[in-house]
Amino acid sequence: MIAAGSPSLFKGGKGCGACYEVKCDSNPACSGQPATVVITDECPAGVCLAEAAHFDMSGTSMGAMAKPGMADRLRAAGILKVQYKRVPCKYSGVNIAFRVDQGSNPFYFEVLVEFEDGDGDLSAVHLMEAGCSTWTPMVQNWGALWRYNSNTGKALRAPFSIRLTSDSGKVLVANNVIPASWKAGATYRSLVNYS
Template sequence: MAPPIHQSPSLVMASFTFLALLNACFCSNTKHPKLSTSTSNWLPAGATWYGSANGAGSDGGACGYGGTLEKPPFSSMVSAGGPSLFKSGKGCGACYQVKCTENAACSGDPVTVVITDECPGGPCLEKSAHFDMSGTAFGAMASSGRADELRNAGVMTVQYARVQCSYPGFDLAFRVDAGSNPYYFAVVIEYEEGDGDLAAVELMQASSSADSSPWLSMQQSWGAVWKLNSARQLQAPFSIRLTTLLSNRTIVADDVIPSTWLPGETYRSTTH
């Protein structure tokens, strides 16, 4: 699916990576919510698949993750979400377990997918929740050797549960928008450990450390792309603060963007 129209044309051509695990400073006492996948917590949803049978659904999609979907840790185990899952882009990065039982080819075992795209119409509006999964993820719900049979089933009813995101071996990182400059800074936020989705993103400049309110709110541009426009030249190094959508947990990566930052480059988080 093509990303929606947005304010910065350069964002269409650039991928930005913002990898988050535990190599960041957790600056609140809010703990991860206890997300269970016990039988009593499974909810019904619709499910379809798109793209190639063994692919990642799209080349990036409405969350702006670019060409990372087929690579670890996503490894094509991704899904577009209907409105209640995509949440106008705020649901990007959230993780779910999905399982099917109604078809003879279903294994009944859950698979974990990440919301990386939007499913805006058609069957995605027919149920309260809908997963338009990659061909790889949809086939993974099948018993051994029956993935193609399951993919031929059409629209199915599945069960799903929200779960914590886990990306072992991947540190918090930022890939800066190719169109960023001293007055405009943008990143895509990706692989946030735990909740996965984000309610707010803020930036702190080096020159703001002594201010009473040093954190500048970034705007959600589209999908998982967050941006900051400034009338004054932004002074790096930058720290980034995330607030998660599900549990209101805050995470700070101090001075993650160095004073020598360049558009299109990726910077990993500092730890302390």
């Protein structure tokens, strides 16, 4: 389930999001049972910045905290106090995917890193072009988007391998994950994930 959160929850937007267990008991429709949400973005200003921790949850996420048959009532409650704790992200049976941004072209390449197990935070992303033996650092654009600009005036050579380094120091390589015939807007699934 998806949510946006205060900057302190999102931890600067690294990686593909931070996972939290959230639950409520301040409304009669609350089940008191935790639901896991993925913070995928920082929520807009206002109350999100005024509070140390604020979740701007999707309707599905709100409904997941409700007693059976009371999801609509809980969604209609508006702002609720929730209890929360950070948990590792778990995408059981799903490997990391790379969604190529619509603005990508032969000289500019940007990907969204999705479905990363573990702490959800990346400290570095590197790209290796076809025929190269060195990794080139990508720059975090915002959120889980990482980009590489060819400053040489030469077109980038695919297929691309992508190397991810988590905040905890774990390194994961998705070899040739972006094919030579890549398309802007397409998603390419790797054969790997953090365990």
